Amino acid sequence: MxxxxxxxLPKNVRVIxxxxxxxxxxxxxxxxxxxxxxRRTVTLHFxxxxxxxxxxxxxxxxxxxxxxxxxxxxxxxx
Numbered sequence: 001m002x003x004x005x006x007x008x009l010p011k012n013v014r015v016i017x018x019x020x021x022x023x024x025x026x027x028x029x030x031x032x033x034x035x036x037x038x039r040r041t042v043t044l045h046f047x048x049x050x051x052x053x054x055x056x057x058x059x060x061x062x063x064x065x066x067x068x069x070x071x072x073x074x075x076x077x078x
Contacts (some may be wrong), residue, residue: 003065006057015053019045021041 006015022042049072056065 003057003062006053006065009050009054011059014048015050015052017049017069017072019047019075021045022073034068056073 009015020042022040040042052068057070
């Protein structure tokens with residue numbers, strides 16, 4: 001759905017991506033930690049990627065578009 005929305009993105013709309021870290025070992029996570037950590041550091045990272053997302057949606061197919069987003073969310077440098 002992100003691909004379809006970004007293909008028709010109006011000029012006055014900005015796309016802000018948010019990456020979250022530190023919630024992987026919460027009690028609601030599917031990952032089962034070996035030891036509970038009741039206090040953890042949680043970080044939120046916001047970046048404006050309007051130009052990138054607009055270009056990706058116009059030049060890439062759906063699969064490649066999703067791979068670009070996944071690599072950003074997983075913090076893998078391209």
